[in-house]
Amino acid sequence: MKQCSICQKPEVNVVITTIDKDGQFLELALCKECATKKGVGEIKKVKLTAHEILAELQEKISDEDHNLICINCGLSYADFRSHGRLGCEQCYVSFALKLEPIIKRIHGTTNHTGKTITNTKKKITDRYEIKKLRTVLQSAITKEDYEKAAKIRDRIRIIRLETKQK
Amino acid sequence: MMYRDDSFANQTLPAWLEPVSTNSSIVLSSRVRFARNLAGFAFPNKATISELNEILEIVGIAIKKEQTMVQSFSQTNYLPIEQITTLQAEFLLERHLISPDFLHRMRIKKDSKPENSSGRGVFINRDETISIMVNEEDHLRIQVLSPECNFANGFKKLDEFDNNLESNLRFAYSQQYGYLTACPSNVGTGLRASILIHLPGLVLTKEIEKILRAIWQIGYAVRGLYGEGTETRGHFFQISNTVCLGQSEQEILEGIEKVTSNLISYEEKARTYLINNTKTEIEDKIFRAHGVLNSARLISNEEAFNFLATVRLGVAMNIISDVSIATLNKIMLLIRPANLQMFYNQEMPPHERDEKRAALIRELLKNSNN
Numbered sequence: 001m002k003q004c005s006i007c008q009k010p011e012v013n014v015v016i017t018t019i020d021k022d023g024q025f026l027e028l029a030l031c032k033e034c035a036t037k038k039g040v041g042e043i044k045k046v047k048l049t050a051h052e053i054l055a056e057l058q059e060k061i062s063d064e065d066h067n068l069i070c071i072n073c074g075l076s077y078a079d080f081r082s083h084g085r086l087g088c089e090q091c092y093v094s095f096a097l098k099l100e101p102i103i104k105r106i107h108g109t110t111n112h113t114g115k116t117i118t119n120t121k122k123k124i125t126d127r128y129e130i131k132k133l134r135t136v137l138q139s140a141i142t143k144e145d146y147e148k149a150a151k152i153r154d155r156i157r158i159i160r161l162e163t164k165q166k
Numbered sequence: 167m168m169y170r171d172d173s174f175a176n177q178t179l180p181a182w183l184e185p186v187s188t189n190s191s192i193v194l195s196s197r198v199r200f201a202r203n204l205a206g207f208a209f210p211n212k213a214t215i216s217e218l219n220e221i222l223e224i225v226g227i228a229i230k231k232e233q234t235m236v237q238s239f240s241q242t243n244y245l246p247i248e249q250i251t252t253l254q255a256e257f258l259l260e261r262h263l264i265s266p267d268f269l270h271r272m273r274i275k276k277d278s279k280p281e282n283s284s285g286r287g288v289f290i291n292r293d294e295t296i297s298i299m300v301n302e303e304d305h306l307r308i309q310v311l312s313p314e315c316n317f318a319n320g321f322k323k324l325d326e327f328d329n330n331l332e333s334n335l336r337f338a339y340s341q342q343y344g345y346l347t348a349c350p351s352n353v354g355t356g357l358r359a360s361i362l363i364h365l366p367g368l369v370l371t372k373e374i375e376k377i378l379r380a381i382w383q384i385g386y387a388v389r390g391l392y393g394e395g396t397e398t399r400g401h402f403f404q405i406s407n408t409v410c411l412g413q414s415e416q417e418i419l420e421g422i423e424k425v426t427s428n429l430i431s432y433e434e435k436a437r438t439y440l441i442n443n444t445k446t447e448i449e450d451k452i453f454r455a456h457g458v459l460n461s462a463r464l465i466s467n468e469e470a471f472n473f474l475a476t477v478r479l480g481v482a483m484n485i486i487s488d489v490s491i492a493t494l495n496k497i498m499l500l501i502r503p504a505n506l507q508m509f510y511n512q513e514m515p516p517h518e519r520d521e522k523r524a525a526l527i528r529e530l531l532k533n534s535n536n
Contacts, residue, residue: 047383050351050408051394073208085303087212089205089338089346092353103343103350109412112344114355115325117337132206 004031050106054084057102070094071136071151093155130156180261180294182311183495191482191491192430194362194402197262198320198419199309200328201347201356203338209348210286210301218285218301225300228334229289253513256504259392262311263290263297266392271302296327303348304356306331315361315426317419325415344411354411359422362391363429366401366479367436370448377432378403385409386425399468400475400498405429437483452480459527464520467503470527474498493534497527 002012005028013032048056061078068077075087077095086092092099104110133156140149182195203209207221250258258264271286289298299307308327312320338346345356352358368374378388389404390396405425407418440448455476458465465473478494480486500509501523507514510522 047385049387050349054349054351073212075212083211085211085348086209086350088208089203089340092340092343092346099350103353103411106351107354107409107411111342112340112354112411114344114357114414114416115328116344117332117339129205 002029004034005029006034007031053102053105057081057084068095071148093158130159179496182295182313183499184313185492186313191478192364192433193315193426194364194495196312196315196317196320196361197309198317198324198357198359199307200324201304201345201352202306202308203346204305205336205338207305210303210305211348215284221305222285222287222300224335225306228331231334253504253507257508258288260502260505261294261499263294264288264299265302266396268299268302315423317359317423321415321419352410355415355418357410357415357418358406359419360404360406361422361426362402362404364402364475364478365429365433366475367433367440369401371436371439373436381405381425400471402475441483449485452476452485456480456486460531462524465524465527466520467501467523470501470523471498489531489534493530497530501527
Protein backbone atom coordinates (compact mmCIF):
# COMPACT_ATOMS: atom_id res chain seq x y z
CA MET A 1 0.00 0.00 0.00
CA LYS A 2 1.31 3.42 -0.90
CA GLN A 3 1.76 6.03 1.78
CA CYS A 4 1.25 9.75 1.77
CA SER A 5 4.70 11.36 1.35
CA ILE A 6 3.90 14.00 3.98
CA CYS A 7 1.83 12.48 6.81
CA GLN A 8 2.67 8.80 6.05
CA LYS A 9 -1.01 7.87 6.18
CA PRO A 10 -1.61 4.77 4.04
CA GLU A 11 -3.84 6.63 1.64
CA VAL A 12 -2.86 8.15 -1.65
CA ASN A 13 -5.24 10.44 -3.44
CA VAL A 14 -2.96 12.39 -5.75
CA VAL A 15 0.46 11.74 -7.20
CA ILE A 16 2.21 14.87 -8.37
CA THR A 17 5.53 15.34 -10.08
CA THR A 18 7.55 18.40 -9.28
CA ILE A 19 11.03 19.52 -10.14
CA ASP A 20 13.32 20.27 -7.21
CA LYS A 21 15.99 22.96 -7.15
CA ASP A 22 18.60 20.66 -8.71
CA GLY A 23 16.31 20.13 -11.66
CA GLN A 24 15.50 16.57 -10.65
CA PHE A 25 12.03 15.12 -11.06
CA LEU A 26 10.42 14.39 -7.74
CA GLU A 27 7.34 12.28 -7.26
CA LEU A 28 5.04 13.09 -4.35
CA ALA A 29 2.18 10.85 -3.32
CA LEU A 30 -0.33 12.74 -1.22
CA CYS A 31 -3.42 11.86 0.76
CA LYS A 32 -6.54 13.94 0.22
CA GLU A 33 -5.93 16.09 3.28
CA CYS A 34 -2.30 16.93 2.55
CA ALA A 35 -3.11 17.53 -1.09
CA THR A 36 -5.74 20.09 -0.14
CA LYS A 37 -3.31 21.71 2.32
CA LYS A 38 -0.68 21.90 -0.38
CA GLY A 39 -3.23 23.46 -2.66
CA VAL A 40 -3.14 20.65 -5.18
CA GLY A 41 -6.64 19.45 -4.42
CA GLU A 42 -7.65 20.78 -7.80
CA ILE A 43 -5.27 18.44 -9.59
CA LYS A 44 -7.09 15.35 -8.43
CA LYS A 45 -7.99 14.65 -12.03
CA VAL A 46 -4.59 13.07 -12.52
CA LYS A 47 -4.60 11.17 -15.76
CA LEU A 48 -4.76 7.47 -15.08
CA THR A 49 -3.92 4.77 -17.55
CA ALA A 50 -6.57 2.24 -18.54
CA HIS A 51 -4.58 -0.28 -16.56
CA GLU A 52 -4.78 1.86 -13.41
CA ILE A 53 -8.47 2.57 -13.88
CA LEU A 54 -9.15 -1.16 -14.16
CA ALA A 55 -6.91 -1.90 -11.18
CA GLU A 56 -8.94 0.54 -9.07
CA LEU A 57 -12.03 -1.57 -9.71
CA GLN A 58 -10.49 -4.45 -7.79
CA GLU A 59 -11.09 -2.65 -4.53
CA LYS A 60 -14.26 -2.84 -2.44
CA ILE A 61 -16.19 -5.38 -4.46
CA SER A 62 -19.69 -5.56 -3.01
CA ASP A 63 -22.33 -8.29 -2.72
CA GLU A 64 -24.32 -6.41 -5.30
CA ASP A 65 -21.44 -6.89 -7.74
CA HIS A 66 -21.52 -10.64 -7.12
CA ASN A 67 -25.23 -10.74 -7.83
CA LEU A 68 -25.06 -8.78 -11.04
CA ILE A 69 -24.60 -11.49 -13.66
CA CYS A 70 -24.48 -11.40 -17.45
CA ILE A 71 -27.45 -13.39 -18.74
CA ASN A 72 -25.50 -14.59 -21.72
CA CYS A 73 -22.17 -15.87 -20.37
CA GLY A 74 -22.71 -15.99 -16.61
CA LEU A 75 -19.82 -13.66 -15.74
CA SER A 76 -20.53 -11.66 -12.60
CA TYR A 77 -19.73 -7.98 -12.41
CA ALA A 78 -17.50 -8.89 -9.46
CA ASP A 79 -15.48 -11.16 -11.80
CA PHE A 80 -15.05 -8.29 -14.19
CA ARG A 81 -13.93 -6.01 -11.38
CA SER A 82 -11.31 -8.52 -10.23
CA HIS A 83 -9.86 -9.32 -13.66
CA GLY A 84 -10.72 -6.34 -15.83
CA ARG A 85 -11.94 -8.57 -18.66
CA LEU A 86 -15.50 -9.04 -19.87
CA GLY A 87 -16.89 -12.47 -20.69
CA CYS A 88 -18.80 -11.83 -23.90
CA GLU A 89 -20.27 -9.13 -26.12
CA GLN A 90 -23.53 -9.19 -24.08
CA CYS A 91 -21.61 -8.11 -20.97
CA TYR A 92 -21.59 -4.63 -22.52
CA VAL A 93 -25.39 -4.69 -22.23
CA SER A 94 -25.67 -6.59 -18.95
CA PHE A 95 -23.33 -4.18 -17.17
CA ALA A 96 -24.19 -1.17 -19.31
CA LEU A 97 -24.80 1.32 -16.53
CA LYS A 98 -21.64 0.40 -14.66
CA LEU A 99 -19.42 0.18 -17.72
CA GLU A 100 -20.36 3.46 -19.27
CA PRO A 101 -18.52 5.67 -16.75
CA ILE A 102 -15.47 3.36 -16.86
CA ILE A 103 -15.31 3.51 -20.65
CA LYS A 104 -15.73 7.25 -20.48
CA ARG A 105 -12.77 7.52 -18.08
CA ILE A 106 -10.56 5.40 -20.29
CA HIS A 107 -11.40 6.91 -23.67
CA GLY A 108 -12.93 10.25 -22.75
CA THR A 109 -16.09 9.40 -24.66
CA THR A 110 -18.62 6.62 -25.06
CA ASN A 111 -19.38 6.82 -28.74
CA HIS A 112 -17.62 5.00 -31.52
CA THR A 113 -16.59 6.73 -34.69
CA GLY A 114 -14.62 5.29 -37.58
CA LYS A 115 -14.92 1.95 -39.27
CA THR A 116 -18.31 0.27 -38.95
CA ILE A 117 -19.52 -3.11 -39.96
CA THR A 118 -21.89 -2.89 -42.89
CA ASN A 119 -25.56 -2.30 -42.17
CA THR A 120 -26.82 -5.44 -43.79
CA LYS A 121 -24.41 -7.45 -41.77
CA LYS A 122 -25.48 -5.71 -38.59
CA LYS A 123 -29.08 -6.58 -39.35
CA ILE A 124 -28.16 -10.21 -39.85
CA THR A 125 -26.36 -10.09 -36.53
CA ASP A 126 -29.39 -8.56 -34.84
CA ARG A 127 -31.82 -11.03 -36.32
CA TYR A 128 -29.58 -13.86 -35.23
CA GLU A 129 -29.27 -12.37 -31.78
CA ILE A 130 -33.02 -11.84 -31.35
CA LYS A 131 -33.67 -15.39 -32.45
CA LYS A 132 -31.18 -16.67 -29.93
CA LEU A 133 -32.56 -14.48 -27.14
CA ARG A 134 -36.12 -15.66 -27.85
CA THR A 135 -35.05 -19.23 -27.16
CA VAL A 136 -33.48 -18.18 -23.87
CA LEU A 137 -36.60 -16.15 -23.05
CA GLN A 138 -38.83 -19.14 -23.67
CA SER A 139 -36.81 -21.34 -21.38
CA ALA A 140 -36.78 -18.66 -18.67
CA ILE A 141 -40.57 -18.44 -18.84
CA THR A 142 -40.86 -22.22 -18.69
CA LYS A 143 -38.68 -22.21 -15.58
CA GLU A 144 -40.78 -19.36 -14.18
CA ASP A 145 -37.66 -17.23 -13.82
CA TYR A 146 -39.51 -14.01 -14.53
CA GLU A 147 -36.71 -11.73 -13.43
CA LYS A 148 -34.42 -13.19 -16.07
CA ALA A 149 -37.25 -13.20 -18.62
CA ALA A 150 -37.82 -9.47 -18.05
CA LYS A 151 -34.15 -8.75 -18.60
CA ILE A 152 -34.09 -10.67 -21.87
CA ARG A 153 -37.26 -8.97 -23.06
CA ASP A 154 -35.62 -5.60 -22.39
CA ARG A 155 -32.57 -6.66 -24.32
CA ILE A 156 -34.69 -7.68 -27.31
CA ARG A 157 -36.42 -4.28 -27.18
CA ILE A 158 -33.07 -2.50 -27.19
CA ILE A 159 -31.86 -4.39 -30.25
CA ARG A 160 -35.11 -3.69 -32.10
CA LEU A 161 -34.87 -0.02 -31.22
CA GLU A 162 -31.29 0.14 -32.42
CA THR A 163 -32.24 -1.47 -35.72
CA LYS A 164 -35.11 0.99 -36.25
CA GLN A 165 -32.86 3.96 -35.60
CA LYS A 166 -30.75 3.16 -38.64
CA MET B 167 -4.24 -26.64 -41.13
CA MET B 168 -0.91 -28.25 -40.97
CA TYR B 169 2.12 -27.85 -38.92
CA ARG B 170 5.28 -28.06 -40.91
CA ASP B 171 8.76 -28.59 -39.67
CA ASP B 172 10.11 -25.86 -41.89
CA SER B 173 7.65 -23.40 -40.40
CA PHE B 174 10.45 -21.69 -38.64
CA ALA B 175 12.72 -20.35 -41.27
CA ASN B 176 15.39 -19.96 -38.67
CA GLN B 177 17.94 -18.17 -40.77
CA THR B 178 15.62 -15.86 -42.63
CA LEU B 179 14.86 -12.38 -41.45
CA PRO B 180 11.57 -10.53 -41.16
CA ALA B 181 10.84 -7.92 -43.82
CA TRP B 182 10.20 -5.16 -41.30
CA LEU B 183 13.88 -5.16 -40.29
CA GLU B 184 15.04 -3.80 -43.62
CA PRO B 185 15.06 0.00 -43.57
CA VAL B 186 13.51 1.63 -46.61
CA SER B 187 15.57 4.79 -46.46
CA THR B 188 19.20 5.08 -45.44
CA ASN B 189 18.75 7.56 -42.64
CA SER B 190 16.03 5.61 -40.90
CA SER B 191 17.91 5.26 -37.70
CA ILE B 192 15.43 6.64 -35.21
CA VAL B 193 12.25 4.64 -35.77
CA LEU B 194 13.00 0.93 -36.08
CA SER B 195 9.53 -0.36 -36.86
CA SER B 196 5.85 0.44 -36.66
CA ARG B 197 2.95 -1.82 -35.87
CA VAL B 198 -0.82 -1.61 -36.26
CA ARG B 199 -3.24 -4.12 -34.86
CA PHE B 200 -6.98 -4.70 -34.69
CA ALA B 201 -8.68 -6.50 -31.83
CA ARG B 202 -11.72 -8.42 -33.07
CA ASN B 203 -14.16 -10.92 -31.64
CA LEU B 204 -16.69 -13.24 -33.23
CA ALA B 205 -20.33 -12.51 -32.47
CA GLY B 206 -22.14 -15.26 -30.62
CA PHE B 207 -19.10 -16.67 -28.84
CA ALA B 208 -17.89 -15.91 -25.33
CA PHE B 209 -14.55 -14.09 -25.21
CA PRO B 210 -11.53 -16.42 -24.80
CA ASN B 211 -11.29 -16.09 -21.01
CA LYS B 212 -14.89 -17.27 -20.66
CA ALA B 213 -15.09 -19.72 -23.57
CA THR B 214 -14.85 -23.49 -23.17
CA ILE B 215 -12.09 -25.48 -24.86
CA SER B 216 -14.49 -26.76 -27.48
CA GLU B 217 -15.64 -23.20 -28.22
CA LEU B 218 -12.02 -22.07 -28.51
CA ASN B 219 -11.33 -24.86 -30.96
CA GLU B 220 -14.45 -23.98 -32.93
CA ILE B 221 -13.32 -20.33 -33.13
CA LEU B 222 -9.88 -21.41 -34.28
CA GLU B 223 -11.43 -23.52 -37.00
CA ILE B 224 -13.81 -20.78 -38.18
CA VAL B 225 -10.98 -18.25 -38.36
CA GLY B 226 -8.79 -20.71 -40.24
CA ILE B 227 -11.51 -21.29 -42.82
CA ALA B 228 -12.07 -17.54 -43.24
CA ILE B 229 -8.37 -16.97 -43.86
CA LYS B 230 -8.34 -19.62 -46.57
CA LYS B 231 -11.58 -18.50 -48.20
CA GLU B 232 -10.67 -15.08 -49.54
CA GLN B 233 -8.72 -14.92 -52.75
CA THR B 234 -6.48 -12.08 -51.61
CA MET B 235 -5.90 -13.90 -48.38
CA VAL B 236 -4.98 -17.07 -50.14
CA GLN B 237 -2.44 -15.16 -52.18
CA SER B 238 -0.72 -13.44 -49.36
CA PHE B 239 -1.06 -16.45 -47.15
CA SER B 240 -0.13 -19.03 -49.73
CA GLN B 241 2.96 -19.70 -47.73
CA THR B 242 1.48 -19.09 -44.37
CA ASN B 243 2.68 -20.77 -41.29
CA TYR B 244 -0.10 -21.89 -39.06
CA LEU B 245 1.11 -22.76 -35.63
CA PRO B 246 -1.25 -24.36 -33.16
CA ILE B 247 0.10 -23.52 -29.77
CA GLU B 248 0.06 -27.13 -28.55
CA GLN B 249 2.71 -28.01 -31.07
CA ILE B 250 5.05 -25.14 -30.45
CA THR B 251 7.93 -25.79 -28.11
CA THR B 252 8.78 -23.19 -25.49
CA LEU B 253 11.88 -22.25 -27.45
CA GLN B 254 9.87 -21.69 -30.62
CA ALA B 255 7.33 -19.60 -28.73
CA GLU B 256 10.10 -17.45 -27.28
CA PHE B 257 11.50 -17.09 -30.79
CA LEU B 258 8.12 -15.79 -31.97
CA LEU B 259 7.95 -13.35 -29.07
CA GLU B 260 11.43 -12.04 -29.79
CA ARG B 261 10.30 -11.43 -33.36
CA HIS B 262 7.20 -9.56 -32.11
CA LEU B 263 4.84 -12.11 -33.68
CA ILE B 264 3.17 -13.16 -30.48
CA SER B 265 2.62 -11.26 -27.23
CA PRO B 266 4.10 -11.97 -23.80
CA ASP B 267 0.56 -12.97 -22.76
CA PHE B 268 0.40 -15.58 -25.51
CA LEU B 269 3.82 -16.88 -24.50
CA HIS B 270 2.61 -17.08 -20.93
CA ARG B 271 -0.35 -19.23 -21.96
CA MET B 272 2.17 -21.33 -23.79
CA ARG B 273 4.28 -21.78 -20.66
CA ILE B 274 1.43 -22.75 -18.37
CA LYS B 275 0.68 -25.53 -20.78
CA LYS B 276 3.75 -27.19 -19.35
CA ASP B 277 2.00 -27.33 -15.99
CA SER B 278 -0.33 -29.88 -17.55
CA LYS B 279 -3.45 -27.77 -17.62
CA PRO B 280 -4.53 -28.29 -21.22
CA GLU B 281 -7.48 -25.90 -20.92
CA ASN B 282 -5.03 -23.04 -20.71
CA SER B 283 -3.41 -23.64 -24.02
CA SER B 284 -5.77 -25.60 -26.28
CA GLY B 285 -7.69 -23.84 -28.96
CA ARG B 286 -5.07 -21.17 -29.48
CA GLY B 287 -2.88 -20.62 -32.47
CA VAL B 288 -1.10 -18.08 -34.58
CA PHE B 289 -1.06 -17.47 -38.34
CA ILE B 290 2.07 -15.86 -39.69
CA ASN B 291 2.86 -14.94 -43.28
CA ARG B 292 6.19 -15.79 -44.81
CA ASP B 293 7.89 -12.42 -44.53
CA GLU B 294 6.63 -12.07 -40.96
CA THR B 295 4.81 -8.81 -41.57
CA ILE B 296 1.35 -10.17 -40.75
CA SER B 297 0.41 -12.24 -37.77
CA ILE B 298 -2.98 -13.25 -36.46
CA MET B 299 -3.12 -14.51 -32.91
CA VAL B 300 -6.27 -16.52 -32.29
CA ASN B 301 -7.72 -16.64 -28.79
CA GLU B 302 -5.24 -14.51 -26.97
CA GLU B 303 -7.25 -11.97 -24.93
CA ASP B 304 -9.61 -11.47 -27.88
CA HIS B 305 -10.62 -14.00 -30.53
CA LEU B 306 -8.47 -12.23 -33.09
CA ARG B 307 -5.49 -9.97 -32.83
CA ILE B 308 -4.47 -9.04 -36.35
CA GLN B 309 -1.19 -7.18 -36.64
CA VAL B 310 0.90 -5.73 -39.43
CA LEU B 311 4.55 -4.82 -38.87
CA SER B 312 6.33 -2.34 -41.12
CA PRO B 313 9.87 -1.02 -41.25
CA GLU B 314 10.32 2.54 -39.94
CA CYS B 315 7.33 4.78 -39.30
CA ASN B 316 5.04 3.63 -42.07
CA PHE B 317 1.49 3.66 -40.79
CA ALA B 318 -0.06 4.44 -44.16
CA ASN B 319 1.10 1.20 -45.80
CA GLY B 320 0.74 -0.89 -42.69
CA PHE B 321 -2.80 0.25 -42.05
CA LYS B 322 -3.83 -0.23 -45.68
CA LYS B 323 -2.73 -3.84 -45.43
CA LEU B 324 -4.44 -4.32 -42.08
CA ASP B 325 -7.68 -2.71 -43.22
CA GLU B 326 -7.87 -4.84 -46.35
CA PHE B 327 -7.25 -7.91 -44.30
CA ASP B 328 -9.91 -6.98 -41.81
CA ASN B 329 -12.42 -6.32 -44.60
CA ASN B 330 -11.71 -9.70 -46.13
CA LEU B 331 -12.12 -11.45 -42.83
CA GLU B 332 -15.30 -9.53 -42.16
CA SER B 333 -16.92 -10.76 -45.32
CA ASN B 334 -16.69 -14.25 -43.87
CA LEU B 335 -16.97 -13.68 -40.17
CA ARG B 336 -19.50 -11.95 -37.97
CA PHE B 337 -17.65 -9.64 -35.61
CA ALA B 338 -19.03 -8.57 -32.25
CA TYR B 339 -20.08 -4.97 -32.76
CA SER B 340 -22.38 -2.45 -31.17
CA GLN B 341 -23.79 0.79 -32.57
CA GLN B 342 -22.59 2.74 -29.58
CA TYR B 343 -19.25 1.17 -28.74
CA GLY B 344 -18.08 -0.12 -32.10
CA TYR B 345 -16.02 -3.31 -32.11
CA LEU B 346 -16.46 -5.08 -28.79
CA THR B 347 -13.41 -6.42 -26.98
CA ALA B 348 -12.68 -8.38 -23.81
CA CYS B 349 -11.02 -5.38 -22.21
CA PRO B 350 -12.90 -2.07 -22.31
CA SER B 351 -9.60 -0.33 -23.08
CA ASN B 352 -9.65 -1.74 -26.64
CA VAL B 353 -13.29 -1.12 -27.44
CA GLY B 354 -14.21 1.10 -30.40
CA THR B 355 -11.86 0.83 -33.33
CA GLY B 356 -9.87 -1.92 -31.62
CA LEU B 357 -6.88 -0.22 -33.22
CA ARG B 358 -3.55 0.04 -31.50
CA ALA B 359 -0.75 1.75 -33.41
CA SER B 360 2.78 1.74 -32.07
CA ILE B 361 6.34 2.55 -32.99
CA LEU B 362 9.60 1.12 -31.74
CA ILE B 363 11.83 4.15 -31.46
CA HIS B 364 15.52 4.55 -30.61
CA LEU B 365 16.14 7.58 -28.39
CA PRO B 366 19.71 7.39 -27.07
CA GLY B 367 20.28 11.11 -27.65
CA LEU B 368 17.43 12.05 -25.36
CA VAL B 369 18.61 9.56 -22.75
CA LEU B 370 22.20 10.87 -22.82
CA THR B 371 21.09 14.49 -22.61
CA LYS B 372 18.75 13.47 -19.74
CA GLU B 373 15.76 14.95 -21.52
CA ILE B 374 14.00 11.64 -21.90
CA GLU B 375 11.96 11.61 -18.72
CA LYS B 376 10.47 15.02 -19.36
CA ILE B 377 9.55 14.14 -22.91
CA LEU B 378 8.10 10.72 -22.17
CA ARG B 379 6.05 12.24 -19.39
CA ALA B 380 4.65 14.83 -21.77
CA ILE B 381 3.79 12.09 -24.24
CA TRP B 382 2.04 10.14 -21.55
CA GLN B 383 0.06 13.20 -20.53
CA ILE B 384 -1.33 13.68 -24.00
CA GLY B 385 -2.61 10.11 -24.01
CA TYR B 386 0.12 7.83 -25.32
CA ALA B 387 1.65 4.86 -23.55
CA VAL B 388 5.38 4.31 -23.30
CA ARG B 389 6.41 0.68 -22.99
CA GLY B 390 9.35 -1.67 -23.28
CA LEU B 391 10.72 -3.72 -26.13
CA TYR B 392 7.92 -6.31 -26.22
CA GLY B 393 5.03 -4.06 -25.20
CA GLU B 394 3.00 -3.93 -22.04
CA GLY B 395 4.83 -4.81 -18.87
CA THR B 396 8.20 -5.40 -20.52
CA GLU B 397 11.43 -3.53 -19.90
CA THR B 398 13.11 -1.03 -22.17
CA ARG B 399 16.52 -1.94 -23.47
CA GLY B 400 19.25 -0.16 -25.43
CA HIS B 401 17.19 3.06 -25.22
CA PHE B 402 14.46 1.62 -27.44
CA PHE B 403 10.94 2.61 -26.46
CA GLN B 404 7.55 1.51 -27.69
CA ILE B 405 5.02 4.35 -27.98
CA SER B 406 1.36 3.60 -28.64
CA ASN B 407 -2.07 5.20 -28.56
CA THR B 408 -4.27 4.49 -25.55
CA VAL B 409 -7.57 5.82 -26.81
CA CYS B 410 -9.42 3.54 -29.26
CA LEU B 411 -12.93 4.94 -28.92
CA GLY B 412 -14.27 8.25 -30.21
CA GLN B 413 -11.46 8.70 -32.71
CA SER B 414 -11.52 7.27 -36.20
CA GLU B 415 -8.70 4.99 -37.35
CA GLN B 416 -7.35 7.85 -39.45
CA GLU B 417 -7.34 10.23 -36.49
CA ILE B 418 -5.55 7.69 -34.32
CA LEU B 419 -2.87 7.21 -36.99
CA GLU B 420 -2.45 10.93 -37.57
CA GLY B 421 -2.06 11.40 -33.83
CA ILE B 422 0.71 8.87 -33.43
CA GLU B 423 2.43 10.08 -36.60
CA LYS B 424 2.52 13.56 -35.16
CA VAL B 425 3.95 12.34 -31.87
CA THR B 426 6.54 10.33 -33.80
CA SER B 427 7.68 13.24 -35.92
CA ASN B 428 7.99 15.41 -32.80
CA LEU B 429 10.05 12.73 -31.09
CA ILE B 430 12.30 12.42 -34.13
CA SER B 431 12.98 16.13 -34.16
CA TYR B 432 13.73 16.17 -30.39
CA GLU B 433 16.06 13.21 -30.80
CA GLU B 434 17.85 14.88 -33.72
CA LYS B 435 18.33 18.04 -31.68
CA ALA B 436 19.72 16.01 -28.79
CA ARG B 437 22.19 14.28 -31.12
CA THR B 438 23.33 17.61 -32.52
CA TYR B 439 23.80 18.88 -28.98
CA LEU B 440 25.91 15.83 -28.10
CA ILE B 441 28.19 16.22 -31.09
CA ASN B 442 28.62 19.96 -30.53
CA ASN B 443 29.19 19.84 -26.79
CA THR B 444 30.51 16.44 -25.79
CA LYS B 445 32.10 15.17 -28.98
CA THR B 446 35.00 13.28 -27.35
CA GLU B 447 32.80 11.69 -24.69
CA ILE B 448 30.24 10.45 -27.18
CA GLU B 449 32.92 9.19 -29.57
CA ASP B 450 34.62 7.39 -26.72
CA LYS B 451 31.39 5.69 -25.73
CA ILE B 452 30.66 4.59 -29.27
CA PHE B 453 34.17 3.35 -30.13
CA ARG B 454 34.39 1.46 -26.85
CA ALA B 455 31.11 -0.29 -27.62
CA HIS B 456 32.37 -1.09 -31.10
CA GLY B 457 35.62 -2.38 -29.60
CA VAL B 458 33.91 -4.72 -27.18
CA LEU B 459 31.63 -6.13 -29.86
CA ASN B 460 34.61 -6.76 -32.13
CA SER B 461 36.65 -8.46 -29.44
CA ALA B 462 34.46 -10.10 -26.82
CA ARG B 463 34.54 -13.88 -26.48
CA LEU B 464 31.59 -14.08 -24.11
CA ILE B 465 28.71 -11.64 -24.14
CA SER B 466 25.25 -11.64 -22.59
CA ASN B 467 22.15 -10.64 -24.55
CA GLU B 468 21.67 -7.50 -22.52
CA GLU B 469 25.26 -6.30 -22.79
CA ALA B 470 25.40 -7.03 -26.50
CA PHE B 471 22.07 -5.34 -27.15
CA ASN B 472 23.15 -2.18 -25.32
CA PHE B 473 26.49 -1.99 -27.14
CA LEU B 474 24.85 -2.64 -30.50
CA ALA B 475 22.39 0.14 -29.76
CA THR B 476 25.31 2.45 -28.98
CA VAL B 477 27.09 1.53 -32.22
CA ARG B 478 23.79 2.07 -34.03
CA LEU B 479 23.82 5.63 -32.68
CA GLY B 480 27.41 5.96 -33.88
CA VAL B 481 26.45 4.95 -37.41
CA ALA B 482 23.51 7.36 -37.43
CA MET B 483 25.80 10.17 -36.25
CA ASN B 484 28.43 9.32 -38.91
CA ILE B 485 30.98 8.45 -36.25
CA ILE B 486 31.21 4.85 -37.44
CA SER B 487 30.91 4.04 -41.11
CA ASP B 488 31.97 0.45 -41.63
CA VAL B 489 28.65 -1.09 -40.70
CA SER B 490 25.09 -0.31 -41.79
CA ILE B 491 21.97 0.31 -39.73
CA ALA B 492 20.38 -2.66 -41.52
CA THR B 493 23.18 -4.99 -40.39
CA LEU B 494 22.91 -3.76 -36.81
CA ASN B 495 19.12 -4.22 -36.83
CA LYS B 496 19.69 -7.76 -38.03
CA ILE B 497 22.33 -8.57 -35.38
CA MET B 498 20.15 -7.09 -32.64
CA LEU B 499 17.45 -9.58 -33.52
CA LEU B 500 19.59 -12.66 -34.13
CA ILE B 501 21.42 -12.45 -30.80
CA ARG B 502 18.27 -12.66 -28.66
CA PRO B 503 18.35 -15.92 -26.69
CA ALA B 504 15.75 -17.94 -28.59
CA ASN B 505 16.71 -16.49 -31.98
CA LEU B 506 20.33 -17.39 -31.38
CA GLN B 507 19.44 -20.99 -30.55
CA MET B 508 17.15 -21.24 -33.57
CA PHE B 509 19.89 -19.74 -35.72
CA TYR B 510 22.32 -22.46 -34.67
CA ASN B 511 19.50 -24.98 -34.62
CA GLN B 512 20.32 -26.26 -31.14
CA GLU B 513 19.31 -25.61 -27.57
CA MET B 514 22.13 -24.13 -25.54
CA PRO B 515 22.70 -23.29 -21.87
CA PRO B 516 23.35 -19.59 -21.11
CA HIS B 517 27.16 -19.85 -20.99
CA GLU B 518 27.33 -21.51 -24.38
CA ARG B 519 24.91 -18.94 -25.77
CA ASP B 520 27.17 -16.12 -24.59
CA GLU B 521 30.07 -17.69 -26.44
CA LYS B 522 28.12 -18.28 -29.66
CA ARG B 523 26.63 -14.80 -29.44
CA ALA B 524 30.05 -13.18 -29.19
CA ALA B 525 31.27 -15.23 -32.17
CA LEU B 526 28.21 -14.42 -34.29
CA ILE B 527 28.52 -10.70 -33.61
CA ARG B 528 32.22 -10.69 -34.57
CA GLU B 529 31.47 -12.60 -37.73
CA LEU B 530 28.55 -10.43 -38.84
CA LEU B 531 30.43 -7.21 -38.09
CA LYS B 532 33.47 -8.48 -39.99
CA ASN B 533 31.37 -9.50 -42.99
CA SER B 534 29.77 -6.11 -43.17
CA ASN B 535 33.25 -4.58 -43.38
CA ASN B 536 33.96 -6.27 -46.68
